[in-house]
Amino acid sequence: MTQATTPxxxxxxxxxxxxxxxxxLTTVVRRFITDFYENVIDSEDSVSRLxxxxxxxxxxxxxxxxxxxxxxxxxxxxxxxxxxxxxxxNRSVSPHLEAxxxxxxxMHAAPNAFRHYQQLLRETARETNVSGLGLARIRCEGEMEMxxxxxGDLVRISAVSRTGSEFAP
Amino acid sequence: MNDRAIxxxxxxxxxxxxxxxxxxxxxxxxxxxxxxxxxxxxxxxSAIREPTALVVIDVRNLEFMNSSxxxxxxxxxxxxxxxxAESQYKIRFLSxxxxxxxxxxxxxxxxxxxxxxxxxx
Numbered sequence: 001m002t003q004a005t006t007p008x009x010x011x012x013x014x015x016x017x018x019x020x021x022x023x024x025l026t027t028v029v030r031r032f033i034t035d036f037y038e039n040v041i042d043s044e045d046s047v048s049r050l051x052x053x054x055x056x057x058x059x060x061x062x063x064x065x066x067x068x069x070x071x072x073x074x075x076x077x078x079x080x081x082x083x084x085x086x087x088x089x090n091r092s093v094s095p096h097l098e099a100x101x102x103x104x105x106x107m108h109a110a111p112n113a114f115r116h117y118q119q120l121l122r123e124t125a126r127e128t129n130v131s132g133l134g135l136a137r138i139r140c141e142g143e144m145e146m147x148x149x150x151x152g153d154l155v156r157i158s159a160v161s162r163t164g165s166e167f168a169p
Numbered sequence: 170m171n172d173r174a175i176x177x178x179x180x181x182x183x184x185x186x187x188x189x190x191x192x193x194x195x196x197x198x199x200x201x202x203x204x205x206x207x208x209x210x211x212x213x214x215s216a217i218r219e220p221t222a223l224v225v226i227d228v229r230n231l232e233f234m235n236s237s238x239x240x241x242x243x244x245x246x247x248x249x250x251x252x253x254a255e256s257q258y259k260i261r262f263l264s265x266x267x268x269x270x271x272x273x274x275x276x277x278x279x280x281x282x283x284x285x286x287x288x289x290x
Contacts, residue, residue: 023198023200027196027233044269045269047269048269048270048273049269051233051270052273055198055233055235056235056236059199059235059236062199114280117277118280121243121277121281122281124240124243125244125246125247126247127244131236131239132240133236133237133239133243134236137236137239141277
């Protein structure tokens with residue numbers, strides 16, 4: 001793990017964590033990040049949304065990332081803009097890259113996050129081996145704007161929350 | 170590192186007449202997905218094997234549930250919806266309002282199966 005947090009009153013707080021993805025570390029990092037959010041965001045509901053998004057993005061990198069490759073997680077709180085941006089970047093392989101691009105295309109084609117999520121639930125309810133809900137869950141339950149960039153086998157996903165005036169004083 | 174100590178998940182089920190109670194505790198992360206599926210399969214099997222009007226799911230001590238475990242609930246609700254109307258049973262979630270993810274996720278489940286799901290806080 002690298003770099004440290006800065007005090008909550010700074011207009012911008014940024015850190016990165018680089019780790020080799022594992023199920024255990026996903027939970028450890030979610031709890032660590034939750035502690036961090038609790039210190040800089042004055043809304044338990046926002047903290048919960050951000051923790052959920054962080055966990056889902058990390059699990060995504062565990063499930064679909066290349067084995068033995070690292071994942072970078074960054075969190076960027078910008079009080080001037082009133083945003084929290086969570087980013088993950090990791091390397092992945094072709095079938096997963098295409099599935100990711102398809103899911104993002106479906107999300108972007110569906111302006112209503114809640115309706116899209118419910119539609120996805122209905123479509124996937126009978127499928128027992130695949131979840132495929134994580135990204136739509138971040139967008140809907142996390143109320144975040146999602147973006148995907150693929151460069152070769154490098155996947156960068158960002159989730160932006162507009163928290164407004166909820167930063168801790 | 171001790172996997173269980175960091176992300177333990179546990180469940181306990183009991184029947185009281187025509188009510189099945191399921192207690193879920195801990196962290197429902199990737200390690201819990203198979204177990205969550207198995208538990209809900211068992212609940213469903215028991216509910217259709219013996220007269221069952223209500224299944225109560227207590228998630229008040231469930232710290233977190235990932236999307237793969239959440240999906241197991243979606244699949245289960247879908248199976249209940251496919252039963253003949255006279256065989257369907259109701260599902261009541263007991264939730265903790267301090268755990269904000271529960272309010273959001275359970276609301277999504279309630280909208281998915283409004284005729285089956287109620288939420289108690």
